[in-house]
Amino acid sequence: MIHALDFMLLLLLVIIALIAISLKDILGAVIVLGAYSLIMALAWLEMNAPDVAFTEAAVGAGVTSFLFISALSKTKRWEK
Amino acid sequence: MSEKMVESVVARTISRIIIPFIQLYGIYVITHGESSPGGGFQGGVILGTSIILFGIVFSLNTTKKWISKKILILFMSLGLLIYSGIGAIDMLFGGKYLEYGKLPLPLHSPEMSALSILMVEIGIGLCVMSTITLLFIFLAGEKSGTRMDSWEI
Numbered sequence: 001m002i003h004a005l006d007f008m009l010l011l012l013l014v015i016i017a018l019i020a021i022s023l024k025d026i027l028g029a030v031i032v033l034g035a036y037s038l039i040m041a042l043a044w045l046e047m048n049a050p051d052v053a054f055t056e057a058a059v060g061a062g063v064t065s066f067l068f069i070s071a072l073s074k075t076k077r078w079e080k
Numbered sequence: 081m082s083e084k085m086v087e088s089v090v091a092r093t094i095s096r097i098i099i100p101f102i103q104l105y106g107i108y109v110i111t112h113g114e115s116s117p118g119g120g121f122q123g124g125v126i127l128g129t130s131i132i133l134f135g136i137v138f139s140l141n142t143t144k145k146w147i148s149k150k151i152l153i154l155f156m157s158l159g160l161l162i163y164s165g166i167g168a169i170d171m172l173f174g175g176k177y178l179e180y181g182k183l184p185l186p187l188h189s190p191e192m193s194a195l196s197i198l199m200v201e202i203g204i205g206l207c208v209m210s211t212i213t214l215l216f217i218f219l220a221g222e223k224s225g226t227r228m229d230s231w232e233i
Contacts, residue, residue, distance in 0.1 A: 050117035051117045051118070051122075053117075054109075054117055054118050054122045055121065055122055055125075058122055058125040058126055062125070062129045062132075063128070063129060063132070063212055063215075066132055066136075066216065067215065067219065070216075070219040070220050071219065
């Protein structure tokens with residue numbers, strides 16, 4: 001719809017994804033992935049798909065973060 | 081991970097205030113699923129997230145006192161039963177699977193469709209909510225090496 005907003009959201013997505021894969025702190029990477037899901041939900045909403053945005057916000061930012069963190073609590077926090 | 085309660089007063093107070101609203105919102109999303117964005121899955125995830133928040137803040141043991149693993153497995157099966165049962169009832173009365181409007185109720189067809197969709201959404205919501213909560217209990221609560229299919233609480 002609004003091309004400038006589209007461009008900004010997609011650029012932000014790429015930046016956040018690059019940050020997430022380059023972090024050595026895995027807990028930080030999980031949090032950044034939560035932010036990725038939030039921006040992705042905004043992008044879905046901007047593409048007129050509120051249902052998918054709903055799912056992305058609830059599952060991607062909520063449940064997946066928890067699953068990653070609880071899996072992380074059984075291993076080490078820092079990547080070698 | 082969550083053996084004892086979170087010490088922060090702010091976290092406890094805010095969660096105690098906000099958890100009922102999250103659950104109300106989840107129920108709203110489930111029941112308005114046929115006419116607005118959202119539906120059984122999204123509402124169920126929101127309900128499950130509220131229980132996860134409760135479990136993180138007020139320790140897993142308190143959560144288990146409120147809602148046990150057996151009840152969750154029962155809810156999961158009940159949700160699936162509601163979903164597939166409505167479809168099967170439609171088939172019994174001469175329609176296709178999940179063909180709304182074939183139910184033997186004294187209602188007009190659109191109302192019956194709305195009622196059937198509501199029941200199906202409630203089934204999906206129950207199933208998803210208990211699955212998410214079970215994931216939380218299994219991942220956060222069990223000692224490593226416990227069998228995932230054990231019914232012990």
